[in-house]
Amino acid sequence: MGLFYQHGIHAIGINEVLKSSGIAKKTLYNHFESKEALVLATLEQRHHLFISWLSRCLENAQTNEQLTEQLFSALDQWINNKVAMLGDFRGCYFINTAAEFGELTNPINQLCQRHKLAVKTLLKQALNDADDAAVERLFLLSEGIISTAYTCHDMDVAKRALKN
Template identity: 50%
Template sequence: MSKKRQQLIDTALTLFYQSGIHSVGINEILAVSGIAKRTLYIHFESKEALIFAALQQRHEVFVTWLEQKLAKTTADKQVIQTLFSALESWFCNKEPELGDFRGCFFINTSAEFSDINSDIFTFCHHHKQQVKQVIANHLTNKNSELIDAICIMKEGAIVTAHLSGNGTEVTANCIKILEKLEAS
């Protein structure tokens, strides 16, 4: 990948995550990146193509991060605790590869592109399915209700932490509830 293409993706992702996709125009991306408009359109035929590149990069970073966090877990309780501890760390801006916490980029993006038939919405759904699969792969209990409960609570924790600014309390409560579910 060319250095300028990567710089455009990095800049767009940062700006989109900070301000929302519809709030950021191509001219702002160009001004911040220092790259000419002609160069942008050599690499991306449209803003939508740049959005997909930003989504793909964030997807890869997040899934890799999550896999690394869960890699050494050996029991379901440990998976749950590790998952929510990792989320708490992200909520508290202690995960540099994920950047400062501004909610979930995919939840935020799907809210901006709410047509369930749009390609961008579909990509956001795909990301959530992949994250669910990563978590499921680390659980020994393959009960779909448990996996669904973990993922619903994870999504709720992300939104609540973003809206409340208190990720520590949110994740502690999720861990307690999920441990009770797993025990039953």
């Protein structure tokens, strides 16, 4: 559900979800036992969506330089709303959601963490013969790009990173 991504979890009530989806309340609670379960499902769904998009963007890179270029280029596409499957850019759903649910024991928070680790793992696999430091640096840069694009409304940040 894009509503949560677009506006944040706490800002969207169940009734808005129902109205927007056209589903009945009983039906929703038949499928999900609580709002938290629903949120977890949306996180899970977007996790798969995002990972599959990103891995497709990174495949067929020959060199590490090429891969970096493809990564930043992909981020630029996303940030500038040219990736239909990811919806209107509103930062990283997982960073945003972790910001709302900070307790370490919360399953929502844990799912956000797992997503980020999966992204890092994906980068590691995509980078040939790179040491961990190089993987880390690339990951940190991409996190910085996503965060900056959103918080600073800086839609060109990935494009500029591409040139350096």
